[in-house]
Amino acid sequence: MTTLKSLLTPGKLVVAPGIFDGISARLAEQLGFDVLYMTGYGAVGSALGLPDAGLASYTDMVGRVKMLTETVSAPLVADGDTGYGGLLNVAHTVKGYERAGAAAIQIEDQEYPKKCGHTPNKRVIDIDDWGQKIKVAAESRDSDDFLIVARTDARAVNGLDDALRRSEVAANAGADIIFVEAPESEEEMRQICAAIDAPKLINVVEGGKTPVLPAADYAEIGYQIAIHPGAGFMAAAEALRGVYTHIKATGSSLQAPVPLMDFAEISRTMGFEDVWAFERRHAAE
Secondary structure (H helix, E strand, O other), rough: OOHHHHHOOOOOOEEEEOOOOOOHHHHHHHOOOOOOOHHHHHHHHHHOOOOOOOOHHHHHHHHHHHOOOHHHOOOOOOEEEEOOHHHHHHHHHHHHHHHOOOEEEEEEEEEOOOOOOOOOOOOOOOHHHHHHHHHHHHHOOOOOOOOEEEEHHHHHHHOOHHHHHHHHHHHHHHHOOOEEEOOHHHHHHHHHHHOOOOOOOOOEOOOOOOOOHHHHHHHHHHOOOEOOOOOHHHHHHHHHHHHHOOOOOOOOOOOOOOOOOOOHHHHHHOOOEEEHHHHHHHOOO
């Protein structure tokens, strides 16, 4: 089985789409992505109908991790927010995500309740507490193949220099991948990659604070992973709004303004062919 660690090589960029429910997971898996990313924003929104503002619990999120890893075979990087409490909670969260089948957990340095990294009014914990949190996370895993992604939101709060200091602290504490959230220019991205001697992750949020660049540019700058957490659910939301608006206005789905996946195709995507094969096999007994 391919591990996430084996895919992290200098000069190569792994692109991971954001998945948030069973349909998005199955589609991404069937398209052959090497790595998938469980987006907290999308998971919270699709499961709970709530904003990504610290309102989901550990139980909510680890259940979503388990559902997704049972649906896909590609390594899953899963958003673990702040670890859902103090150091004991962080240890419990890491163990739970690993048991649920994730390949990596993302832990961040925001104060609780956290917020989406591209929204305002964030606050971060003390840098020493941050280092201790990552140390506990790294020590709590059973396998070194289960990776710790250390995300700092300090760029928006205290500036890039503090974000780089926190990245160094996290790497020294045992983080495997460094994630500086929301750099605001290509120059800042280059500063980050030049300063950090560890695999680095870039968060590509369409309409967010970070410039959206071609994949080759992120690789050249020095990133090993590019996650696209929002593209899938934003596309789905716009398509849903279009077809629902049309049905509300006309009372029908005829001539809907967005293309609809063929019913036979969505049935295949969701695994009905396996159901039908099972029924045929057992009907013959």
